[in-house]
Amino acid sequence: MKSFKSAFVFFLIFATLLPLGAENFEDKRVIESRITFQKTSHQNPWLVGEPFSRKLNLIYIGKGLFFGVTLPKQNPVFAEFESFDYSVPKLGIKSYDEETGFLLLEAKEIPKLPAPVVLDSKSSNKLCPTGKSRYVFLPFSKTPIKVFLLDKKTSEESDFFFKNQLLCGVTISEFLIPTEYVETFYRTGGKPFPHPGLVFDINLTPSEREYYSKTITNPLLVTEVIPGVGPAYNLFPGDLVTEVNATSLSKVDDWDRTDKVYDLILRKPNGVLRELGETVQLKLHRNFQNQSVSYDLRAYDSNDFLIPEEAKKRKPLFLIVGGFFFTELTNAYLKEFGSEYRVKSEKKLVYLSDYYQKKVHPVREKIVILSRVFPLEGNLGYQEFQDLVLEKVNGTRITSLGQLKSLLQSEDTTYYAFELSGGKIAFFTRREILDLQQELQLTYKLGRSYNLED
Numbered sequence: 001m002k003s004f005k006s007a008f009v010f011f012l013i014f015a016t017l018l019p020l021g022a023e024n025f026e027d028k029r030v031i032e033s034r035i036t037f038q039k040t041s042h043q044n045p046w047l048v049g050e051p052f053s054r055k056l057n058l059i060y061i062g063k064g065l066f067f068g069v070t071l072p073k074q075n076p077v078f079a080e081f082e083s084f085d086y087s088v089p090k091l092g093i094k095s096y097d098e099e100t101g102f103l104l105l106e107a108k109e110i111p112k113l114p115a116p117v118v119l120d121s122k123s124s125n126k127l128c129p130t131g132k133s134r135y136v137f138l139p140f141s142k143t144p145i146k147v148f149l150l151d152k153k154t155s156e157e158s159d160f161f162f163k164n165q166l167l168c169g170v171t172i173s174e175f176l177i178p179t180e181y182v183e184t185f186y187r188t189g190g191k192p193f194p195h196p197g198l199v200f201d202i203n204l205t206p207s208e209r210e211y212y213s214k215t216i217t218n219p220l221l222v223t224e225v226i227p228g229v230g231p232a233y234n235l236f237p238g239d240l241v242t243e244v245n246a247t248s249l250s251k252v253d254d255w256d257r258t259d260k261v262y263d264l265i266l267r268k269p270n271g272v273l274r275e276l277g278e279t280v281q282l283k284l285h286r287n288f289q290n291q292s293v294s295y296d297l298r299a300y301d302s303n304d305f306l307i308p309e310e311a312k313k314r315k316p317l318f319l320i321v322g323g324f325f326f327t328e329l330t331n332a333y334l335k336e337f338g339s340e341y342r343v344k345s346e347k348k349l350v351y352l353s354d355y356y357q358k359k360v361h362p363v364r365e366k367i368v369i370l371s372r373v374f375p376l377e378g379n380l381g382y383q384e385f386q387d388l389v390l391e392k393v394n395g396t397r398i399t400s401l402g403q404l405k406s407l408l409q410s411e412d413t414t415y416y417a418f419e420l421s422g423g424k425i426a427f428f429t430r431r432e433i434l435d436l437q438q439e440l441q442l443t444y445k446l447g448r449s450y451n452l453e454d
Contacts, residue, residue: 028114030160031058033091035070035079035103042333043371045316046446051077056103057159059167061186062116064107065094069158069170069177072101072140073310079105095190098310099143099300101158102181104190117167121180128161128168128179135262136175142300143195144262147175184273194276194297196265197230199223200241202257212240216285217250220261228304231295235282242290243283245269266297304364307331307357319401320449321408322428322436323374324382324418326390328401329367331357346387348421365399370420374444378436382426389421402452408433 035056039049056079058066070076078090091105107113131151135144153174161168161176170177181193201221204212212221219240225232242249244264252260266274274297282293302309309331318327327333331353337345352367368390373383390398394417398404408416416433418426428436437449 042316059117066105097192119183124179192299195300240285323376392419
């Protein structure tokens with residue numbers, strides 16, 4: 001009897017110490033986890049930022065893959081189940097869409113996994129509650145997603161909505177993202193969703209109709225073409241689109257007209273989502289003439305902008321020469337001045353961001369800036385230089401960090417004259433630059449003095 005009591009007490013203690021939910025992990029449909037992100041700084045890109053984590057709900061979709069929706073525009077590193085102890089392997093990042101926050105996580109060395117959730121958009125469309133639908137932009141996203149509007153607002157954290165055992169979609173705030181997006185993301189191996197490539201206006205005033213055309217019924221007015229995403233140089237603001245993928249816009253009534261145009265661009269005639277690379281055909285009216293334009297759908301990416309919104313792949317580019325910290329101007333750089341960045345940051349840079357951000361270039365051109373100068377013995381006269389546009393080096397106009405680096409490595413150059421905005425000039429010999437680079441490493445112990453695209 002005594003041994004029985006001891007065993008029973010041991011069992012209670014052991015059960016108490018078990019991580020919550022670990023014993024029935026295989027029976028779970030929605031699994032709680034935490035995802036860890038790595039912070040990056042555009043104003044101090046050589047530093048390794050402190051990681052931070054957020055709660056993340058996951059579903060198992062088979063083949064060792066878990067799906068969830070997390071923060072967009074971040075740098076996810078790994079995820080781990082909250083209900084498990086430290087002996088459980090971390091989940092690796094298989095695919096991550098910066099626009100929507102859609103995420104595929106890969107599990108390795110986990111002996112037993114839950115039963116996979118069946119992704120069946122056809123069944124969910126028939127059996128799940130729908131209601132009003134609308135194209136919306138998720139937080140920090142530029143890509144339109146067609147969602148169902150919920151009657152009640154849910155948590156800002158993503159969760160999953162089921163009807164019996166059928167996945168109806170992902171809930172975020174008052175939106176239900178239908179299963180077809182999850183299914184498409186999984187089927188394509190985590191590829192992002194296409195962007196229409198243009199911004200348009202469908203509600204023309206009578207005076208606008210009078211100005212653009214008197215004879216065209218229900219035209220679509222192009223107000224912006226996204227460089228690197230849409231048909232730049234083939235489609236222009238002011239063009240009137242009259243037909244999308246062989247469907248005349250005169251047949252599209254005013255009710256939910258914007259959503260119907262998105263459907264024509266982003267979906268096939270049977271309603272199925274188009275994928276990246278599929279062709280869109282437009283007929284338009286320009287300068288009183290009819291023309292045709294075709295282009296392939298691409299994901300939203302600001303890398304072709306003169307001033308990108310973010311550094312490509314969340315790794316800010318930089319080059320430190322003679323203690324001068326050069327980087328390419330991005331909106332993310334300016335926003336690190338805080339919520340009042342328009343007041344606290346350099347006014348010229350804000351002006352450039354406002355008026356030239358999406359300027360289209362035949363070549364991928366960027367604005368290189370001198371962010372600040374590391375205090376060193378050899379550059380004492382320049383340490384107040386901050387947030388200046390680098391215009392020329394030795395008379396050559398600078399259009400990217402890569403070009404700057406190549407110019408500085410030229411063997412036949414014995415001096416460097418840096419011409420900056422505001423009429424400021426910095427002058428160094430090659431020997432002075434080499435000495436400053438050595439002093440920089442000895443003083444600040446930087447891991448590397450540059451991060452450039454290959």
